[in-house]
Amino acid sequence: MEQKLMKGNEAIAEAAIRAGLKFYAGYPITPQTELPEYLAKHMEKSGGTFIQAESEISAINMVYGAAGAGIRAMTSSSSPGISLKQEGISYIVGSELPCVIVNVMRTGPGLGGIHPSQSDYFQAVKGGGHGDYKMLVLAPNSVQEMYDFTIDAFDIADKYRNPVMILADGILGQMMEAVNLYTPATEKFDKSWATTGTYKKRKHNIINSLYIKPEESETLNKRLQAKYKIMAQNEQRVEIINPDADIMLVAFGIVARVAKQVLDDAKSQNLSVGLIRPLTVWPFPSKAFKTAAKAYLTIELNSGQMVEDVRLEVNGRAPVHFLGKMGGKVLTVDDIMAKLKQIAGA
Amino acid sequence: MITINEEMCQGCGLCVEICPRKILALDESKINDRGHTPIVMTDENACTGCSLCAVMCPDCVIEIE
Amino acid sequence: MPLKFKKPDSLTDIAMHYCPGCTHGIIHRLVANAIDTLGIEGKTVGIASVGCSVFAYNYFTCDMQQASHGRAPAVATGVKRSLPDRIVFTYQGDGDLAAIGTAEIVHAAARGENITVIFVNNAIYGMTGGQMAPTTLNGQVTLTSPYGRRQQEGHPVRMSEMLSTLDGARYIERVSVHNPAHIIKAGKSIIKAFEMQLRGEGFSMIEVLSTCPTNLKMSPVKALKWVENNMIPFYPLGIIKDGSVKV
Numbered sequence: 001m002e003q004k005l006m007k008g009n010e011a012i013a014e015a016a017i018r019a020g021l022k023f024y025a026g027y028p029i030t031p032q033t034e035l036p037e038y039l040a041k042h043m044e045k046s047g048g049t050f051i052q053a054e055s056e057i058s059a060i061n062m063v064y065g066a067a068g069a070g071i072r073a074m075t076s077s078s079s080p081g082i083s084l085k086q087e088g089i090s091y092i093v094g095s096e097l098p099c100v101i102v103n104v105m106r107t108g109p110g111l112g113g114i115h116p117s118q119s120d121y122f123q124a125v126k127g128g129g130h131g132d133y134k135m136l137v138l139a140p141n142s143v144q145e146m147y148d149f150t151i152d153a154f155d156i157a158d159k160y161r162n163p164v165m166i167l168a169d170g171i172l173g174q175m176m177e178a179v180n181l182y183t184p185a186t187e188k189f190d191k192s193w194a195t196t197g198t199y200k201k202r203k204h205n206i207i208n209s210l211y212i213k214p215e216e217s218e219t220l221n222k223r224l225q226a227k228y229k230i231m232a233q234n235e236q237r238v239e240i241i242n243p244d245a246d247i248m249l250v251a252f253g254i255v256a257r258v259a260k261q262v263l264d265d266a267k268s269q270n271l272s273v274g275l276i277r278p279l280t281v282w283p284f285p286s287k288a289f290k291t292a293a294k295a296y297l298t299i300e301l302n303s304g305q306m307v308e309d310v311r312l313e314v315n316g317r318a319p320v321h322f323l324g325k326m327g328g329k330v331l332t333v334d335d336i337m338a339k340l341k342q343i344a345g346a
Numbered sequence: 347m348i349t350i351n352e353e354m355c356q357g358c359g360l361c362v363e364i365c366p367r368k369i370l371a372l373d374e375s376k377i378n379d380r381g382h383t384p385i386v387m388t389d390e391n392a393c394t395g396c397s398l399c400a401v402m403c404p405d406c407v408i409e410i411e
Numbered sequence: 412m413p414l415k416f417k418k419p420d421s422l423t424d425i426a427m428h429y430c431p432g433c434t435h436g437i438i439h440r441l442v443a444n445a446i447d448t449l450g451i452e453g454k455t456v457g458i459a460s461v462g463c464s465v466f467a468y469n470y471f472t473c474d475m476q477q478a479s480h481g482r483a484p485a486v487a488t489g490v491k492r493s494l495p496d497r498i499v500f501t502y503q504g505d506g507d508l509a510a511i512g513t514a515e516i517v518h519a520a521a522r523g524e525n526i527t528v529i530f531v532n533n534a535i536y537g538m539t540g541g542q543m544a545p546t547t548l549n550g551q552v553t554l555t556s557p558y559g560r561r562q563q564e565g566h567p568v569r570m571s572e573m574l575s576t577l578d579g580a581r582y583i584e585r586v587s588v589h590n591p592a593h594i595i596k597a598g599k600s601i602i603k604a605f606e607m608q609l610r611g612e613g614f615s616m617i618e619v620l621s622t623c624p625t626n627l628k629m630s631p632v633k634a635l636k637w638v639e640n641n642m643i644p645f646y647p648l649g650i651i652k653d654g655s656v657k658v
Contacts (some may be wrong), residue, residue, distance in 0.1 A: 061482035
């Protein structure tokens with residue numbers, strides 16, 4: 001298998017091309033800009049269209065048009081840019097269009113900073129835009145996973161006619177690792193709903209999210225909720241290490257990399273520690289929380305967002321602790337060990 | 347020869363105004379299913395088929411042979 | 412005997428929701444007639460916008476997408492670049508195109524997107540019930556310019572002239588539908604814009620001066636007179652830019 005040293009942002013771009021990406025629109029923003037740069041250079045060769053849009057808003061709406069035309073489409077940005085895209089994302093969900101959206105998170109609120117963060121968790125998994133909706137949200141923790149998850153993301157999006165988000169962060173976007181490159185077998189998805197022209201052989205297709213009659217709006221919402229239920233049943237992905245441990249760490253993305261190192265240190269200090277790493281943060285991997293752990297420690301690069309979902313899953317069966325870091329620095333093994341000792345001693 | 351689709355008419359009166367022969371009028375005796383007073387041709391023989399009424403109509407109510 | 416005048420095939424049989432005397436119906440017919448004339452119904456994709464014309468997707472028989480407010484040119488870009496041999500048009504009002512969607516129309520024109528834009532300018536917000544539009548005339552009273560539009564409300568924007576300065580814009584014309592002669596002329600301009608797209612000539616926009624009798628609080632007939640007497644002096648009719656290849 002072909003192996004290449006790549007940045008996480010580039011890995012997503014390469015994977016997207018190999019997954020059949022034919023339309024990309026985006027806007028430069030740190031720390032994800034290598035992604036559009038890579039596509040600008042390589043997409044035309046694969047017969048795709050790359051557009052540097054005038055705004056994040058325009059980019060997501062171009063993706064709406066391209067996805068509605070039945071081709072694989074993607075946009076990417078970082079936190080403030082993703083905020084700008086929210087209306088468009090809501091329209092894409094409401095119109096049931098498949099596409100991939102990449103958020104290489106940086107700190108907030110406001111302009112924040114360009115350092116890594118996980119503070120868009122709520123925005124990604126709880127909705128973000130207006131209306132009742134869900135996106136499937138994948139949380140990679142390595143450059144290889146940036147690649148693998150992107151390839152999966154296009155299939156999942158097409159399968160459910162729903163946007164899929166890759167929720168990464170500034171470190172994952174910027175760091176370089178060896179990536180195994182492969183081209184997936186192309187699955188065929190029914191796109192008879194797309195606006196490709198009627199050629200007078202069928203009734204016109206309409207891509208739309210306006211349902212002005214309450215009954216019709218209710219019908220759309222019920223259909224969407226039924227879809228999310230199926231997605232929640234079928235698409236939960238999680239990595240679990242030491243499921244029988246006394247204390248379970250819960251972490252996604254880059255923080256889970258640190259957490260894995262903690263496991264070794266904890267063992268050498270006779271602490272029984274395991275890890276639950278959601279690979280999908282929506283749907284949240286409920287099944288992973290049927291453990292007999294005496295305590296949970298959720299670690300995140302924010303003020304405590306995923307910990308709310310952990311508490312819902314644990315539902316009072318054990319204490320759920322939290323350790324967070326905001327501002328752009330990453331939690332260290334020492335930070336986490338200190339907190340673990342505190343919990344174990346309590 | 348003009349055909350008026352009374353049910354589609356919203357009684358806006360633009361055709362009445364534009365007709366050079368002044369042979370279109372709102373038929374105050376009728377209300378269609380959309381709740382409007384539709385137009386009526388008052389003198390078919392006077393119609394020259396100039397089509398100005400149809401060109402002006404926003405609702406494609408008028409067809410002309 | 413063939414019909415001398417009939418409803419275009421590219422319009423559905425659904426009764427339009429527009430108010431009596433609203434000229435959207437006329438402009439829809441002109442667009443549908445252009446599609447019929449050029450025989451492109453099967454390969455046309457229309458983009459409806461937000462505003463009164465939001466339901467346009469129900470009225471054209473071609474494939475349609477409904478765009479979020481102001482973003483129709485971005486959506487059209489996505490469709491056209493994905494399916495370059497299809498004919499793509501947007502149908503947008505003044506609030507959509509000249510206020511919330513200013514960036515999208517400017518940059519679609521700057522990129523020279525090979526699309527056709529139908530820009531309906533009636534100088535007022537219709538769907539929301541009569542607020543000030545970016546094209547509301549100086550001094551014009553609306554619900555949000557109750558003292559008449561003044562400096563502090565901003566002066567009306569002449570979008571066609573503004574866009575004509577962009578190299579990517581190939582054909583821009585302002586027409587009106589205030590009487591049959593102008594309606595026929597407007598129809599020809601719309602056909603020309605679609606023809607240019609068929610030849611791959613790039614961005615074209617037809618600005619159509621239109622009426623909103625309900626929110627202008629005038630009879631349909633008086634509203635047309637108002638366009639003639641008040642709008643046309645500020646928004647002069649005619650070709651503003653024509654870079655079409657002469658055929």
